[in-house]
Amino acid sequence: MREIPEELRSRPFTRAEAIAAGVSSRMLQGKRFVRVHAGVYRWVGLVMTQTRAIDAARLALPAGARTTGITRLQQLGLDYGPREPLHFVVEGDLHLVPAGVFLHRTVLMPPADDTCVDVAASFVAYCATARVIDAVKVGDWLLHRGHLDPYDLLVLAEREPWRDGAVEARWILQHLDAGARSVPESEMRILLGFSGLPEPEVNQPFDPTGALPYLLDLYYRLFRVGVEYEGSQHQQERAVYVGDIGRYADLRRAGVTYVQVTKELLGRPRSLIGTVYRELVAAGYEGPTPKLDADWLRVFSRVSAMPDLPRRSRRRTA
Incomplete structure (x- = not known):
């Protein structure tokens, strides 16, 4: 039995990489490999951490895809929020989306490096669908650890108010506190605060x-x-x-x-x-x-449902 190359044991890989390493298409169809996405495989003994799942998804997506939203924030060490689906963003349209990936499409890529959207833009994307209580917990965590600069967040939201989550992020910013050292502290604070x-x-x-x-x-x-x-x-x-x-x-x-x-x-x-x-x-x-009434219960609603949320600016179309 042909030995599996070491470089294919430690990470997900593409079909092209496998063939270049001496692994045939027939071998890829055997019991020693698992198909993760179309054209992306892993050795059956490889434990799929979130980092490796992100790497696998990246191989199945266009080169310009970048992590965003809660997935990007979890890459900073945040131990909160769903691990799936993985959140990526691409500029333009893409019809084929890998399993386990939520793909955000945009006409203009937010500030980013080669692999990740920056923290402020990722938090904006997260706030688009997050509940108030969750956005506060995540925002506090980012502020306390110095990952998020409120000024950067405001500048982005004001410069590109058409982005999903921009008005929500501006609204949630008034409820954040950099002093909170843990997610439970933030949860206690917002629950008590909304009660009056x-x-x-x-x-x-x-x-x-x-x-x-x-x-x-x-x-x-x-x-x-x-x-x-x-x-x-x-x-x-x-x-x-x-x-x-x-x-x-x-x-x-x-x-x-x-x-x-x-x-x-x-x-x-x-x-x-x-x-x-x-x-x-x-x-x-x-x-x-x-007052544990309907106003208090809004803490468990999406930020986008808040009655005093400003109207979203017209979306960018070019």
């Missing part, structure tokens, strides 16, 4: 003991109430668990009340908001009660 409760500070330092500044995920400074997301590392990593015990003891001694939010509580938004509201009331809050 006061706006909390996000990861702003404060010194409850006079000895060491602390960061709370969300902090209502006026009422000395904090909201902390307890990720799995708080239970599974001993050092984190022990550190939490001492930290929360310091907060209690300083008169700071805190709400510990688990994954399960975050999955019940109404319960989360009710819990935080009761702690605020106990601390002296006399403002309006949360």
